Amino acid sequence: MCVKNEVRSAAGAVGHNTVGSRKDAIRLFFLIKKEIRLAFSPFSEGNEARTPAEVFAIRPEGGPNTPGWRVRVVPDKYPVLGIEGDIEVHRDGASEWREGVGIHEVVVESADAAKDLADLSAIQASDVFRACQARILDLRRDRRLRYLLVFKNHGVEAGSTIAHSHTQIIGLPITPITVRQELTASRKHFEKEQSCLFCNHLSSELSSGARIVCQNEHFLVYCPFASRFPFKMTVCPVAHSHDFAEAGDDLMVSFGEIMQEALVRLRKTLKDPPYNFCPSHGTERRVGTTPKRALGVT
Ligand SMILES: [Zn+2]
Numbered sequence: 001m002c003v004k005n006e007v008r009s010a011a012g013a014v015g016h017n018t019v020g021s022r023k024d025a026i027r028l029f030f031l032i033k034k035e036i037r038l039a040f041s042p043f044s045e046g047n048e049a050r051t052p053a054e055v056f057a058i059r060p061e062g063g064p065n066t067p068g069w070r071v072r073v074v075p076d077k078y079p080v081l082g083i084e085g086d087i088e089v090h091r092d093g094a095s096e097w098r099e100g101v102g103i104h105e106v107v108v109e110s111a112d113a114a115k116d117l118a119d120l121s122a123i124q125a126s127d128v129f130r131a132c133q134a135r136i137l138d139l140r141r142d143r144r145l146r147y148l149l150v151f152k153n154h155g156v157e158a159g160s161t162i163a164h165s166h167t168q169i170i171g172l173p174i175t176p177i178t179v180r181q182e183l184t185a186s187r188k189h190f191e192k193e194q195s196c197l198f199c200n201h202l203s204s205e206l207s208s209g210a211r212i213v214c215q216n217e218h219f220l221v222y223c224p225f226a227s228r229f230p231f232k233m234t235v236c237p238v239a240h241s242h243d244f245a246e247a248g249d250d251l252m253v254s255f256g257e258i259m260q261e262a263l264v265r266l267r268k269t270l271k272d273p274p275y276n277f278c279p280s281h282g283t284e285r286r287v288g289t290t291p292k293r294a295l296g297v298t
Contacts, residue, residue, distance in 0.1 A: 042162075045068075056134055056138075057131075058070045081171075083101070103139055103142070105170075107132055109125075109165045113163070117165050118263035118266075122260045125257070135169055146172060146174055148169060148170070149169070149172065152278075186198070202220060214265065215258070222234055233262055235259065
Protein backbone atom coordinates (compact mmCIF):
# COMPACT_ATOMS: atom_id res chain seq x y z
CA MET A 1 0.00 0.00 0.00
CA CYS A 2 1.29 3.47 -0.84
CA VAL A 3 0.45 6.75 0.84
CA LYS A 4 0.60 9.96 -1.13
CA ASN A 5 1.23 13.17 0.77
CA GLU A 6 0.59 16.29 -1.24
CA VAL A 7 3.32 18.89 -0.93
CA ARG A 8 2.38 22.40 -2.00
CA SER A 9 4.84 25.28 -2.19
CA ALA A 10 3.98 28.87 -1.36
CA ALA A 11 3.86 29.55 -5.08
CA GLY A 12 1.31 26.80 -5.64
CA ALA A 13 3.49 24.12 -7.22
CA VAL A 14 2.42 20.66 -6.18
CA GLY A 15 4.62 17.65 -5.53
CA HIS A 16 3.76 14.24 -4.13
CA ASN A 17 5.78 12.51 -1.48
CA THR A 18 5.06 8.82 -1.95
CA VAL A 19 5.99 6.34 0.76
CA GLY A 20 4.88 2.78 1.38
CA SER A 21 5.75 -0.60 -0.05
CA ARG A 22 8.44 0.40 -2.55
CA LYS A 23 11.47 -1.86 -2.28
CA ASP A 24 14.07 -0.03 -4.34
CA ALA A 25 15.69 2.23 -1.76
CA ILE A 26 17.94 4.01 -4.26
CA ARG A 27 15.09 4.73 -6.63
CA LEU A 28 12.90 5.82 -3.72
CA PHE A 29 15.63 8.22 -2.64
CA PHE A 30 15.66 9.80 -6.09
CA LEU A 31 11.85 9.90 -6.22
CA ILE A 32 11.63 11.72 -2.89
CA LYS A 33 14.49 14.03 -3.85
CA LYS A 34 12.78 14.79 -7.14
CA GLU A 35 9.38 15.33 -5.60
CA ILE A 36 10.67 17.64 -2.88
CA ARG A 37 12.47 19.64 -5.56
CA LEU A 38 9.25 19.77 -7.63
CA ALA A 39 7.47 21.45 -4.75
CA PHE A 40 9.88 24.37 -4.99
CA SER A 41 10.31 24.60 -8.75
CA PRO A 42 11.32 28.09 -9.89
CA PHE A 43 9.92 27.13 -13.31
CA SER A 44 6.33 26.63 -12.11
CA GLU A 45 3.52 28.93 -13.18
CA GLY A 46 3.32 31.77 -10.65
CA ASN A 47 7.10 31.75 -10.04
CA GLU A 48 7.96 33.80 -13.14
CA ALA A 49 9.78 36.41 -11.02
CA ARG A 50 12.20 33.71 -9.81
CA THR A 51 13.76 33.28 -13.26
CA PRO A 52 15.52 35.76 -15.55
CA ALA A 53 13.07 37.59 -17.85
CA GLU A 54 11.67 35.36 -20.58
CA VAL A 55 12.98 35.63 -24.14
CA PHE A 56 10.12 33.66 -25.70
CA ALA A 57 6.84 32.09 -24.64
CA ILE A 58 3.83 30.36 -26.10
CA ARG A 59 0.98 31.76 -24.06
CA PRO A 60 -2.76 31.88 -24.79
CA GLU A 61 -3.18 34.66 -22.25
CA GLY A 62 -1.28 37.13 -20.05
CA GLY A 63 1.75 39.32 -20.71
CA PRO A 64 5.47 38.55 -20.53
CA ASN A 65 6.67 37.07 -17.22
CA THR A 66 3.17 36.45 -15.93
CA PRO A 67 1.13 33.23 -15.64
CA GLY A 68 -0.88 31.92 -18.61
CA TRP A 69 1.94 30.35 -20.66
CA ARG A 70 2.24 26.84 -22.07
CA VAL A 71 5.98 26.88 -22.89
CA ARG A 72 8.44 29.47 -21.62
CA VAL A 73 12.08 30.16 -22.58
CA VAL A 74 14.38 31.99 -20.16
CA PRO A 75 18.15 32.56 -19.98
CA ASP A 76 19.75 30.04 -17.64
CA LYS A 77 20.28 31.63 -14.22
CA TYR A 78 23.67 29.91 -13.93
CA PRO A 79 24.87 29.81 -17.57
CA VAL A 80 27.84 27.73 -18.65
CA LEU A 81 28.71 30.46 -21.17
CA GLY A 82 28.41 34.24 -20.89
CA ILE A 83 26.67 36.50 -23.38
CA GLU A 84 29.28 39.29 -23.10
CA GLY A 85 32.73 39.06 -24.64
CA ASP A 86 34.54 38.49 -27.89
CA ILE A 87 35.40 35.31 -29.73
CA GLU A 88 38.99 36.26 -30.53
CA VAL A 89 41.55 33.52 -30.01
CA HIS A 90 44.18 34.64 -27.50
CA ARG A 91 47.68 33.22 -27.38
CA ASP A 92 49.84 32.50 -24.36
CA GLY A 93 53.11 31.06 -25.60
CA ALA A 94 52.25 27.83 -27.37
CA SER A 95 48.75 27.74 -25.83
CA GLU A 96 45.56 29.26 -27.22
CA TRP A 97 42.40 30.23 -25.40
CA ARG A 98 39.23 32.20 -25.91
CA GLU A 99 36.58 33.64 -23.62
CA GLY A 100 33.59 31.49 -22.69
CA VAL A 101 31.18 33.41 -24.89
CA GLY A 102 27.85 31.95 -25.86
CA ILE A 103 24.19 31.55 -25.03
CA HIS A 104 22.56 29.26 -22.48
CA GLU A 105 18.76 29.16 -22.35
CA VAL A 106 16.17 26.93 -20.71
CA VAL A 107 12.94 25.84 -22.39
CA VAL A 108 10.40 25.11 -19.64
CA GLU A 109 8.22 22.45 -21.24
CA SER A 110 5.11 22.82 -19.11
CA ALA A 111 3.73 25.07 -16.40
CA ASP A 112 3.07 21.90 -14.39
CA ALA A 113 6.17 20.80 -12.44
CA ALA A 114 4.85 17.25 -12.09
CA LYS A 115 4.74 16.54 -15.85
CA ASP A 116 7.59 15.09 -17.86
CA LEU A 117 7.87 15.48 -21.61
CA ALA A 118 6.41 11.98 -22.00
CA ASP A 119 3.30 13.07 -20.05
CA LEU A 120 2.47 15.93 -22.40
CA SER A 121 -0.02 15.79 -25.24
CA ALA A 122 1.45 15.60 -28.74
CA ILE A 123 0.43 19.22 -29.32
CA GLN A 124 2.12 20.38 -26.13
CA ALA A 125 5.27 18.39 -27.07
CA SER A 126 5.26 20.04 -30.49
CA ASP A 127 4.97 23.43 -28.75
CA VAL A 128 8.21 22.64 -26.92
CA PHE A 129 10.03 21.98 -30.20
CA ARG A 130 8.40 24.99 -31.82
CA ALA A 131 9.83 27.12 -29.01
CA CYS A 132 13.29 25.61 -29.69
CA GLN A 133 12.82 26.35 -33.38
CA ALA A 134 11.89 29.99 -32.71
CA ARG A 135 14.92 30.48 -30.50
CA ILE A 136 17.26 28.90 -33.06
CA LEU A 137 15.97 31.26 -35.76
CA ASP A 138 16.51 34.24 -33.47
CA LEU A 139 19.93 33.17 -32.14
CA ARG A 140 21.23 32.55 -35.65
CA ARG A 141 21.34 36.31 -36.08
CA ASP A 142 24.18 36.47 -33.53
CA ARG A 143 27.16 36.14 -35.86
CA ARG A 144 29.44 35.09 -33.00
CA LEU A 145 27.62 31.77 -32.66
CA ARG A 146 28.72 28.90 -34.88
CA TYR A 147 26.57 26.09 -33.52
CA LEU A 148 23.29 25.88 -31.60
CA LEU A 149 22.92 22.78 -29.47
CA VAL A 150 19.46 21.71 -28.27
CA PHE A 151 19.48 18.97 -25.66
CA LYS A 152 17.58 17.49 -22.79
CA ASN A 153 18.78 15.66 -19.68
CA HIS A 154 16.02 13.62 -18.08
CA GLY A 155 16.72 12.36 -14.57
CA VAL A 156 19.43 13.10 -12.04
CA GLU A 157 21.73 10.40 -13.43
CA ALA A 158 21.49 11.96 -16.89
CA GLY A 159 22.68 15.31 -15.55
CA SER A 160 19.41 17.07 -14.81
CA THR A 161 19.78 19.47 -11.88
CA ILE A 162 16.18 20.73 -11.79
CA ALA A 163 13.36 18.18 -11.70
CA HIS A 164 10.86 20.41 -13.53
CA SER A 165 11.00 19.07 -17.08
CA HIS A 166 13.02 21.32 -19.37
CA THR A 167 15.14 21.35 -22.50
CA GLN A 168 18.26 23.48 -22.94
CA ILE A 169 19.75 25.50 -25.77
CA ILE A 170 23.43 26.34 -25.89
CA GLY A 171 24.93 28.61 -28.53
CA LEU A 172 28.63 27.96 -29.11
CA PRO A 173 31.25 30.11 -30.85
CA ILE A 174 32.76 26.93 -32.36
CA THR A 175 31.44 23.89 -34.22
CA PRO A 176 31.90 20.76 -32.07
CA ILE A 177 34.32 18.23 -33.54
CA THR A 178 31.67 15.47 -33.73
CA VAL A 179 29.43 17.73 -35.82
CA ARG A 180 32.34 18.66 -38.09
CA GLN A 181 33.12 14.96 -38.55
CA GLU A 182 29.49 14.27 -39.44
CA LEU A 183 29.45 17.12 -41.94
CA THR A 184 32.68 15.89 -43.52
CA ALA A 185 31.39 12.30 -43.76
CA SER A 186 28.10 13.52 -45.30
CA ARG A 187 29.92 15.64 -47.86
CA LYS A 188 32.27 12.82 -48.83
CA HIS A 189 29.36 10.42 -49.19
CA PHE A 190 27.50 12.87 -51.40
CA GLU A 191 30.54 13.50 -53.60
CA LYS A 192 31.04 9.76 -54.07
CA GLU A 193 27.43 8.54 -54.32
CA GLN A 194 25.50 11.68 -55.35
CA SER A 195 23.00 10.87 -52.62
CA CYS A 196 22.31 11.80 -48.97
CA LEU A 197 23.99 9.59 -46.38
CA PHE A 198 21.07 9.87 -43.93
CA CYS A 199 18.38 9.24 -46.53
CA ASN A 200 20.30 6.12 -47.58
CA HIS A 201 20.36 4.91 -43.98
CA LEU A 202 16.64 5.58 -43.72
CA SER A 203 15.90 3.57 -46.87
CA SER A 204 17.84 0.60 -45.62
CA GLU A 205 16.13 0.73 -42.20
CA LEU A 206 12.72 0.92 -43.88
CA SER A 207 13.45 -2.05 -46.14
CA SER A 208 14.90 -4.12 -43.30
CA GLY A 209 12.21 -3.17 -40.75
CA ALA A 210 14.15 -5.03 -38.04
CA ARG A 211 15.08 -1.99 -35.94
CA ILE A 212 12.01 0.21 -36.39
CA VAL A 213 10.44 1.40 -33.12
CA CYS A 214 7.57 3.48 -34.52
CA GLN A 215 6.75 5.81 -37.38
CA ASN A 216 4.21 8.31 -38.59
CA GLU A 217 3.61 10.21 -41.81
CA HIS A 218 6.75 12.33 -41.54
CA PHE A 219 9.17 10.58 -39.18
CA LEU A 220 10.73 7.20 -38.52
CA VAL A 221 12.14 6.10 -35.15
CA TYR A 222 14.67 3.29 -35.24
CA CYS A 223 17.53 1.81 -33.24
CA PRO A 224 20.69 2.46 -35.29
CA PHE A 225 22.59 -0.61 -36.55
CA ALA A 226 25.82 0.66 -34.99
CA SER A 227 24.42 2.10 -31.75
CA ARG A 228 26.92 3.40 -29.23
CA PHE A 229 24.48 2.43 -26.46
CA PRO A 230 21.76 -0.22 -26.08
CA PHE A 231 18.25 1.20 -26.61
CA LYS A 232 19.53 4.27 -28.42
CA MET A 233 16.90 5.62 -30.81
CA THR A 234 17.21 7.89 -33.81
CA VAL A 235 14.29 9.98 -35.07
CA CYS A 236 14.71 10.79 -38.75
CA PRO A 237 12.50 12.67 -41.23
CA VAL A 238 11.07 10.43 -43.95
CA ALA A 239 11.64 13.07 -46.64
CA HIS A 240 15.06 14.69 -46.86
CA SER A 241 15.34 17.77 -44.66
CA HIS A 242 18.53 19.37 -43.46
CA ASP A 243 17.29 22.10 -41.16
CA PHE A 244 15.25 21.62 -37.99
CA ALA A 245 14.61 25.36 -37.73
CA GLU A 246 12.99 25.59 -41.16
CA ALA A 247 10.45 22.79 -40.64
CA GLY A 248 6.85 23.88 -41.22
CA ASP A 249 3.96 23.61 -38.77
CA ASP A 250 2.70 20.24 -40.05
CA LEU A 251 6.15 18.70 -39.57
CA MET A 252 6.51 20.14 -36.10
CA VAL A 253 3.14 18.70 -35.03
CA SER A 254 4.22 15.37 -36.49
CA PHE A 255 7.58 15.66 -34.72
CA GLY A 256 5.87 16.33 -31.37
CA GLU A 257 3.69 13.23 -31.93
CA ILE A 258 6.58 10.92 -32.76
CA MET A 259 8.82 12.20 -29.95
CA GLN A 260 6.00 11.77 -27.47
CA GLU A 261 5.38 8.21 -28.67
CA ALA A 262 9.09 7.33 -28.58
CA LEU A 263 9.49 8.69 -25.04
CA VAL A 264 6.39 6.88 -23.79
CA ARG A 265 7.73 3.62 -25.26
CA LEU A 266 11.12 4.24 -23.64
CA ARG A 267 9.48 4.89 -20.29
CA LYS A 268 7.30 1.77 -20.48
CA THR A 269 10.09 -0.50 -21.64
CA LEU A 270 12.83 0.61 -19.23
CA LYS A 271 10.67 1.94 -16.38
CA ASP A 272 11.38 5.64 -16.78
CA PRO A 273 15.14 5.59 -17.34
CA PRO A 274 17.28 8.69 -17.23
CA TYR A 275 18.11 9.71 -20.78
CA ASN A 276 19.52 12.46 -22.98
CA PHE A 277 18.28 13.60 -26.35
CA CYS A 278 19.82 15.94 -28.78
CA PRO A 279 18.25 17.13 -32.04
CA SER A 280 21.07 17.42 -34.54
CA HIS A 281 20.67 20.04 -37.19
CA GLY A 282 22.96 21.34 -39.85
CA THR A 283 23.35 17.85 -41.27
CA GLU A 284 19.97 16.14 -41.16
CA ARG A 285 17.13 16.75 -38.77
CA ARG A 286 17.62 13.73 -36.54
CA VAL A 287 17.21 13.19 -32.84
CA GLY A 288 19.24 10.71 -30.84
CA THR A 289 17.65 9.49 -27.62
CA THR A 290 20.14 7.77 -25.36
CA PRO A 291 18.97 6.13 -22.15
CA LYS A 292 21.58 6.41 -19.43
CA ARG A 293 20.52 3.00 -18.19
CA ALA A 294 22.40 1.71 -21.19
CA LEU A 295 25.57 2.94 -19.52
CA GLY A 296 24.74 1.17 -16.30
CA VAL A 297 24.58 4.45 -14.42
CA THR A 298 21.32 3.77 -12.59
ZN1 LIG B 1 18.65 13.23 -46.63
